[in-house]
Amino acid sequence: MSTARAKPGGLWNGLSLSHKRVVWAWTFLAVPILFYSVIRFWPTLQAIGLSFTNWNLMRPASFVGLENYTRLVQDPLFWQVFRNTFLYLIIGTPISLLISFAIAYYLDRVRFMHGFIRALYFLPFLTTAAAMAWVWRWFYQPVPIGVINGFLTWAGLPQQPFLRSTTQALPAILAPAIWAGLGFQVIIFIAGLRAIPTSYYEAARIDGVSEFAILRRITLPLLKPTLVFLIVFSSIGFLRIFDQVYNINFNDPGGPLNTTKPLVMMIYQTAFKSFDMGYAAAQTVVLFAILLAVSLIQLRVLKDR
Amino acid sequence: MRLRKMLAGLAFGVGVLAANAASAVEIEYWQYVFETRVKAMDQLIQKFQAANPGITVKHTTFPYAEYQTKVAAAVTAGQGPDVVQLFYGWVDGFIAGKLIQPLPKDAFPHDKIQAEFFPIVKAMERGGEYYGLPTAVRSLALFYNKKLFQAAGLDPNKPPQNLQEFLAAAEKTVKRDSAGNIISEGFTLDMAGQDHQWWREVLIRQNGGVPYTDNDRKVAYDSDAGLKALQFYTDLQTKQKVGLMGFMDEAQAAFKGGLAAMTIDGTFRLGAFSSIKGFEWGVTELPADANGMRSNYASYFANAITSRVQGEKLEASKKFLTYISSPEAMELWLQVVGELPARRSAAMTEKNLSNPIYGPFLKGLDYAHTTMFVDEAAQRQTAIDMVNRVLLQNQDLKASLAEAAKAEQAIIDRAAK
Structure with missing residues (x-):
């Protein structure tokens, strides 16, 4: 339609071009916003409401105030799980970033079969976490079927309990989780490395700066946006770790003795094994707060740049 | 005059419709998905319907993981099954949530239950009422x-x-x-x-x-x-x-x-x-x-009647529950699913006891205990x-x-x- 011939009194025609743009933008945004409100935000609010009740599926929910939260604070399992979750985070994130950076740094310089090697690193990322966990579970078995213990006994070393140990189980679960995420991080790091203008390196080399100094003074500072993205991304990943843990110790998930149980699994078990929905909702609210805090802190770091 | 005839005709029509509705009751049965159990129940329903032409049974199944949630949500909302399968350990939750009703004593006299079923059926009793009966048990x-x-x-x-x-x-x-x-x-x-x-x-x-x-x-x-x-x-x-x-x-x-x-x-x-x-x-x-x-x-899944069932649906549910906990149904269940009959007479037959595989399990039932989890x-x-x-x-x-x-x-x- 032509604007010139339209009635001057129409509401739409009364709008300026920039206003029209805003209306159009909101019209298109309305769909995802509505979707997110119904699918994400509304249930989130409901979960917060639920955390103040004692709903257990079978009986109608009744308000219990902060009882679920006080119970949580007094629950030794919660603190154990809390500790485990942060262990996944503070061991997993730095180690995975260190390894993936080292791989990306050197892979970036390799020309021979570069694409093939990169694909090999990326392959585990494509594998289903559940399938991987089941395979690794068998790797960790005692003899005669466990590959790692088979090697140890062949070398004359004592067997290791791995998943059947309260100290070794968490690192043993973390190893495949790190390995699985490596490919993705390597790709992002390589992209970040390629984005640094080569002229900086050329200038530094002409000035005779050492390789280590180049890494410290040029590469790492210019890589900061990539680094922050990966830190936030992998932190959230490790804070939410579930499928690896659940599948690698299928018969006693989070065991032995809860030493590998992350917060997400405690929520799952409280809600869908014990049907203690109110208590599970309270745990979810705590997890939400943790994720929010961690993300905000990391965004703050990003802002400082 | 004409009007009166029409009214009479209408009344007759309504009456016939109502009578038809009464003789064609549909009840719904829920259990979780397990291939052989579903197969066995389909066969039982077929036989039951052949013997009770006025009743049809709708068989609905869900994955085990979401079963309890669905039952609770549906029954509370006044929908869902008339006869429902539940694990014996859920009975307290189901009673507390008012999801199931006590078995009517006219169709399920207590002395008969106690005399004919294995003693582990006690786990379905609360406050002098039985809330369900198993078809099959495990040991x-x-x-x-x-x-x-x-x-x-x-x-x-x-x-x-x-x-x-x-x-x-x-x-x-x-x-x-x-x-x-x-x-x-x-x-x-x-x-x-x-x-x-x-x-x-x-x-x-x-x-x-x-x-x-x-x-x-x-x-x-x-x-x-x-x-x-x-x-x-x-x-x-x-x-x-x-x-x-x-x-x-x-x-x-x-x-x-x-x-x-x-x-x-x-x-x-x-x-x-x-x-x-x-x-x-x-x-x-x-x-x-x-x-x-x-x-x-020993443990078992029992069948119970949900709390809101009444009238002719209750009568039909009683008949259906009686049938699926009959010796005949248990025999079929043993053959199709491989689970042991819950009635002493159906279980402890010469043939079953001498079976090298079922025999030891059956003997175990006689002295088994059931933990009330x-x-x-x-x-x-x-x-x-x-x-x-x-x-x-x-x-x-x-x-x-x-x-x-x-x-x-x-x-x-x-x-x-």
């Missing part, structure tokens, strides 16, 4: 690998009958490498499997104790009997070294793989073990104690953790037992609130 038995028995110089047709013989057989059949690592188990240790039931309802009783008192609302195993039972169990790994917790990941895998001479498992494992090709296996009753005392753990997963976890504290952290048996009793009591108390 435990000792599975043994005849090939490994023979290789160890044991008679493959004479499985151990008491704990002493059991220990001897385990010690003879276990194989270790030069470093002392087990490469084939004498007996599988798997607390996450059925061993916690064995410990709770069998070993504790054989040591002169009871696992619980007060209708399973008070934990009673923090006792000398509980300690001896725990000691017996953990000694299998620490002293006799005939098994290793976590060997081949789980008990059934070790047994299926031919790397375990004995394992304790239930009727529900028969399907998985029937595919074993590499060796012949046998079943025998759980070992008796030195005095010949035996015990067993309030939260089976959580209570099982306390038993798993109790053994793990001893095996992995070298905790003192007595301390670990006391800790388990305390944790389990807390779970029970919380559920009673």
Whole structure:
């Protein structure tokens, strides 16, 4: 339609071009916003409401105030799980970033079969976490079927309990989780490395700066946006770790003795094994707060740049 | 005049319609998805409908994981099934949530239930009312690998009958490498499997104790009997070294793989073990104690009538529930699903008892106990953790037992609130 011939009194025609743009933008945004409100935000609010009740599926929910939260604070399992979750985070994130950076740094310089090697690193990322966990579970078995213990006994070393140990189980679960995420991080790091203008390196080399100094003074500072993205991304990943843990110790998930149980699994078990929905909702609210805090802190770091 | 005729005609029409509606009642039956169970129920429904032309039964199934949630949501909303299947351990929750109603005494007289069903049906009784009846029940038995028995110089047709013989057989059949690592188990240790039931309802009783008192609302195993039972169990790994917790990941895998001479498992494992090709296996009753005392753990899914069913639907539901807990239905269930009949007369037939596989399970039913779990997963976890504290952290048996009793009591108390 032509604007010139339209009635001057129409509401739409009364709008300026920039206003029209805003209306159009909101019209298109309305769909995802509505979707997110119904699918994400509304249930989130409901979960917060639920955390103040004692709903257990079978009986109608009744308000219990902060009882679920006080119970949580007094629950030794919660603190154990809390500790485990942060262990996944503070061991997993730095180690995975260190390894993936080292791989990306050197892979970036390799020309021979570069694409093939990169694909090999990326392959585990494509594998289903559940399938991987089941395979690794068998790797960790005692003899005669466990590959790692088979090697140890062949070398004359004592067997290791791995998943059947309260100290070794968490690192043993973390190893495949790190390995699985490596490919993705390597790709992002390589992209970040390629984005640094080569002229900086050329200038530094002409000035005779050492390789280590180049890494410290040029590469790492210019890589900061990539680094922050990966830190936030992998932190959230490790804070939410579930499928690896659940599948690698299928018969006693989070065991032995809860030493590998992350917060997400405690929520799952409280809600869908014990049907203690109110208590599970309270745990979810705590997890939400943790994720929010961690993300905000990391965004703050990003802002400082 | 004409109007009157029309009215009469209308009234007649309505009457016929109502009569038709009355003679064609549809009731809905819910259970979880398990291929053979669904197949068996379809056959039962077909037979029931042929015998009761006025009633149709709609059969609805859900994956096990979401089953309880769906039942609770639907019944509370006034929809869903008329007759529903539930695990015996859920009955308290279902009653508290007003999801099911007591079985009407006219169709299900208590004296008949008590006389004809196995005593474990007591677990469906609350406050003098029965809330459901099972079609089939499950019990435990000792599975043994005849090939490994023979290789160890044991008679493959004479499985151990008491704990002493059991220990001897385990010690003879276990194989270790030069470093002392087990490469084939004498007996599988798997607390996450059925061993916690064995410990709770069998070993504790054989040591002169009871696992619980007060209708399973008070934990009673923090006792000398509980300690001896725990000691017996953990000694299998620490002293006799005939098994290793976590060997081949789980008990059934070790047994299926031919790397375990004995394992304790239930009727529900028969399907998985029937595919074993590499060796012949046998079943025998759980070992008796030195005095010949035996015990067993039995569990079952029961069928109940939901709370809002009334009138003709209630009458139809009563008929249907009567049929699916009849000896005929149990016979069919045994053939199709492989689960044991819940009625003594249907179970303890000459034919069933002499069956080398069903026989030992059936004999176990006669002296079986049923733990009244309030939260089976959580209570099982306390038993798993109790053994793990001893095996992995070298905790003192007595301390670990006391800790388990305390944790389990807390779970029970919380559920009673």
